[in-house]
């Protein structure tokens with residue numbers, strides 16, 4: 001199984017990248033490809049820009065990456081209760097290539113933040129809208145207080161309850 005793991009964040013030190021990579025690694029025997037949305041940077045979407053540029057190669061390439069995967073693990077950064085602008089931009093452009101961005105793939109949706117809210121607001125938005133974008137959401141999990149619950153040195157969760165929950169979710173792939 002080929003899993004595409006990505007953070008909906010453009011931060012080079014993204015905690016969501018750490019979570020997505022760790023989660024994907026829990027699937028035994030899976031081939032994990034980490035995608036960095038910085039490789040798909042485009043001008044801020046507008047219909048005017050779309051008329052000018054058409055469908056940027058980056059949007060088509062992002063869509064193709066999802067298409068080539070058997071499953072997607074995505075972890076959302078929360079900026080002011082919503083998606084990071086960087087991710088939303090990639091998503092908006094890609095949705096103009098094809099609104100079925102996730103192409104019917106099984107998707108695990110995660111989110112984390114340093115605070116107790118665990119980016120649950122953006123995660124709820126993502127899971128709630130997933131059917132419109134042809135994501136077959138197999139499970140979702142918000143990890144609160146990332147730095148308390150994740151061992152950065154080891155690159156793994158250290159909260160037993162969260163580990164068990166995540167393992168259950170990942171076993172659905």
Ligand SMILES: Cc1cc2nc3c(=O)[nH]c(=O)nc-3n(C[C@H](O)[C@H](O)[C@H](O)COP(=O)(O)O)c2cc1C
Nearest residue numbers: 009011014015016077078079080081113114115119
């Ligand atoms: C502009 C901005 C807004 C933020 N808003 C929220 C928020 O609404 N909720 C939250 O839990 N964390 C918020 N944070 C903190 C992020 O959760 C934190 O920066 C986290 O590291 C982002 O994930 P990432 O490291 O994967 O990019 C915000 C951070 C920034 C820079």
